[in-house]
Amino acid sequence: MPLAGSLDIRPLVDGSPEVVLDEDAALRVDDVDILQVLYEVRVADRESLVPPALNPTIPPVISFLVYRAKESAFGPFALAQLRLTARSGVRPRAYLISARCDNPALSALLARSWGFRVTPGDIALRRFHDRVDCTVSESPPGVSGLTRTILDVSLVDPVPVTGHDVQYPPGMHLARIARDGVLIPRIVQVDSEYEFRRADRGRPSLNSFDASAWGDDRLVPDIAVSASFAACDMTIAHVRYICNPDIPASEGTEKVSDK
Amino acid sequence: MEFGLFMELSVPRPWTADSERQVYENALEQVRLADELGFDYIWAVEHHFLEEYSHCSAPDIFLSAAATMTKRIRVGHGVVACVPQYQSPIRVAERAAVLDIISGGRLELGTGRSATWPELSGFGANPDDTKKTWDEFVRVIPKMWMQERFAWNGRMFSMPERAILPKPLQKPHPPMWVAVTSPGTEIDAADRGLGCLGLSPGGFADSEKKVLNYRKHIETCDPVGAFVNDKVLTVNFLSCCEDGDLGRRNGLKVASMFSYMAAQLLSAKEVLPTHSYPSEGLLPALRRESGSPGDAAKAFKGVTMGTPDDVADAITAWENVGFDGINFIHQFMEVVPQQYVLDSMRLFAEEVMPRFKTRDGTARRPIPVSVGAAAGAGGA
Numbered sequence: 001m002p003l004a005g006s007l008d009i010r011p012l013v014d015g016s017p018e019v020v021l022d023e024d025a026a027l028r029v030d031d032v033d034i035l036q037v038l039y040e041v042r043v044a045d046r047e048s049l050v051p052p053a054l055n056p057t058i059p060p061v062i063s064f065l066v067y068r069a070k071e072s073a074f075g076p077f078a079l080a081q082l083r084l085t086a087r088s089g090v091r092p093r094a095y096l097i098s099a100r101c102d103n104p105a106l107s108a109l110l111a112r113s114w115g116f117r118v119t120p121g122d123i124a125l126r127r128f129h130d131r132v133d134c135t136v137s138e139s140p141p142g143v144s145g146l147t148r149t150i151l152d153v154s155l156v157d158p159v160p161v162t163g164h165d166v167q168y169p170p171g172m173h174l175a176r177i178a179r180d181g182v183l184i185p186r187i188v189q190v191d192s193e194y195e196f197r198r199a200d201r202g203r204p205s206l207n208s209f210d211a212s213a214w215g216d217d218r219l220v221p222d223i224a225v226s227a228s229f230a231a232c233d234m235t236i237a238h239v240r241y242i243c244n245p246d247i248p249a250s251e252g253t254e255k256v257s258d259k
Numbered sequence: 260m261e262f263g264l265f266m267e268l269s270v271p272r273p274w275t276a277d278s279e280r281q282v283y284e285n286a287l288e289q290v291r292l293a294d295e296l297g298f299d300y301i302w303a304v305e306h307h308f309l310e311e312y313s314h315c316s317a318p319d320i321f322l323s324a325a326a327t328m329t330k331r332i333r334v335g336h337g338v339v340a341c342v343p344q345y346q347s348p349i350r351v352a353e354r355a356a357v358l359d360i361i362s363g364g365r366l367e368l369g370t371g372r373s374a375t376w377p378e379l380s381g382f383g384a385n386p387d388d389t390k391k392t393w394d395e396f397v398r399v400i401p402k403m404w405m406q407e408r409f410a411w412n413g414r415m416f417s418m419p420e421r422a423i424l425p426k427p428l429q430k431p432h433p434p435m436w437v438a439v440t441s442p443g444t445e446i447d448a449a450d451r452g453l454g455c456l457g458l459s460p461g462g463f464a465d466s467e468k469k470v471l472n473y474r475k476h477i478e479t480c481d482p483v484g485a486f487v488n489d490k491v492l493t494v495n496f497l498s499c500c501e502d503g504d505l506g507r508r509n510g511l512k513v514a515s516m517f518s519y520m521a522a523q524l525l526s527a528k529e530v531l532p533t534h535s536y537p538s539e540g541l542l543p544a545l546r547r548e549s550g551s552p553g554d555a556a557k558a559f560k561g562v563t564m565g566t567p568d569d570v571a572d573a574i575t576a577w578e579n580v581g582f583d584g585i586n587f588i589h590q591f592m593e594v595v596p597q598q599y600v601l602d603s604m605r606l607f608a609e610e611v612m613p614r615f616k617t618r619d620g621t622a623r624r625p626i627p628v629s630v631g632a633a634a635g636a637g638g639a
Contacts, residue, residue, distance in 0.1 A: 001271055001311070001592070002519040038530050040380075057525050058310065085530075088581055090522035092529060163533035202534040223380065226531045
């Protein structure tokens with residue numbers, strides 16, 4: 001039978017963002033660089049990686065998805081996400097484990113409008129002729145003046161591909177939404193559109209990754225899958241679908257906007 | 260119209276010591292019945308590592324068993340993964356020839372290249388190369404069959420002169436096919452004079468375009484074998500029942516389960532930016548036509564489910580699109596009882612099949628295309 005998620009979301013709900021559904025919420029950013037690096041993870045209990053609303057994939061694959069923009073309505077920013085491939089019924093999705101962002105104002109918007117589980121982090125994305133390097137570092141909770149690297153990943157030997165060849169499935173973000181004055185857990189589906197200007201692919205190279213810092217120490221990378229680096233204009237659309245994390249998305253999906 | 264059955268040999272969890280044997284025995288019982296009832300083809304897929312979805316990793320062995328218990332039905336070895344990390348083309352030619360002999364000359368060889376990440380990465384195959392390796396496999400296999408001794412110095416495969424044995428019973432060689440899911444692969448099939456083995460249930464408009472493309476290109480093909488196999492088959496879900504509601508309900512069970520299980524597999528396209536896989540394989544059509552996660556199968560137009568009249572109407576629609584036949588997925592993950600599957604096959608054969616066959620029992624064929632290049636095709 002289809003594999004169904006069995007992740008116990010209760011420990012995660014309290015720390016999840018409070019989302020305010022707003023049909024006018026949309027974020028357009030021009031000239032965004034996007035690095036995506038994929039690795040298979042070897043986990044004995046695949047089902048326990050995603051909530052019951054979602055289905056794990058065979059095999060489970062994590063993606064490091066990093067955006068960098070030199071300008072936006074909120075100024076320059078970089079956003080690094082750790083996502084896990086998943087399905088909502090038959091549809092490809094990516095379940096967000098956590099994210100880091102170096103722009104506090106944008107972070108607040110991403111959390112409030114789309115349920116990004118985002119905390120502050122320093123993100124360096126450097127493009128060289130023959131590689132793209134990314135490091136993400138943060139200050140451990142309760143420790144000031146000290147930073148630790150939680151991700152050091154690269155794309156090596158880029159070769160051109162087309163934007164059609166690169167895929168970023170919609171994100172599924174665990175969040176809380178107010179209903180009748182009570183906050184209830186919901187998974188927010190985050191749809192983004194990309195207009196590609198350029199895309200490369202290359203070999204992934206992972207130098208360090210602190211799975212625990214990102215939120216799930218079971219996500220240990222095993223087999224390198226792919227890496228891509230693209231330049232595009234990007235729009236994160238307003239939320240149209242949410243789903244109950246405790247039941248299959250085929251039964252628990254709710255359309256919250258016709259726009 | 261010709262009719263076949265597709266055997267995925269899916270094995271649902273929980274697995275017991277007996278689960279796989281039971282699935283194989285049920286499938287062989289269906290094969291025996293299909294032969295008696297007049298189905299034209301039985302196809303067995305080749306998949307590896309696709310837990311639950313398909314435990315059919317040695318289809319030639321399954322088909323050998325099927326061949327020995329049947330007399331008339333064509334034995335479809337397909338599709339064989341034409342990827343050298345899976346198997347050498349020599350082994351494909353040898354094993355297919357054995358199967359042709361055992362079946363008394365009833366082999367149909369389907370060719371393909373895998374589309375899932377678990378399979379390709381499991382064998383360490385480079386997804387960028389599979390189109391090239393497939394192209395070379397389909398060019399060398401008929402030569403291996405027809406030439407007493409064969410040597411090759413190619414881009415993806417080379418070998419010194421050797422006698423590849425045995426030779427198939429069918430002369431000059433068994434018909435060859437190509438699995439078609441990605442857009443444009445129907446043209447690859449036509450250009451090489453190969454049959455078009457549709458694996459992706461899609462809408463009428465897309466299908467008609469594919470058939471027209473195929474018919475147009477095959478008129479000027481350069482066959483890789485000694486003759487042109489100019490047939491176009493599609494795939495559908497079969498559930499035929501006097502109680503139309505039950506027929507649709509059971510058919511949707513099969514279709515939905517198929518969609519869900521296929522969807523869980525990571526496609527090569529999904530995780531690897533590559534030109535080599537322009538589509539994600541089996542599911543895009545179902546995904547496109549569904550409005551919510553649960554109704555993929557319901558939205559697939561032209562499903563061959565329901566009463567015999569419902570099924571016949573759907574087949575007529577596909578016949579009008581231009582297909583020469585339909586291969587049916589009639590069971591998946593054992594979601595419907597074996598007895599229902601057998602009854603559905605019997606009812607289909609009694610009530611529906613005769614409407615699409617000529618009086619002598621042969622398939623009604625569309626107007627044949629003129630293929631001048633076929634006569635000149637040779638092995639060397």
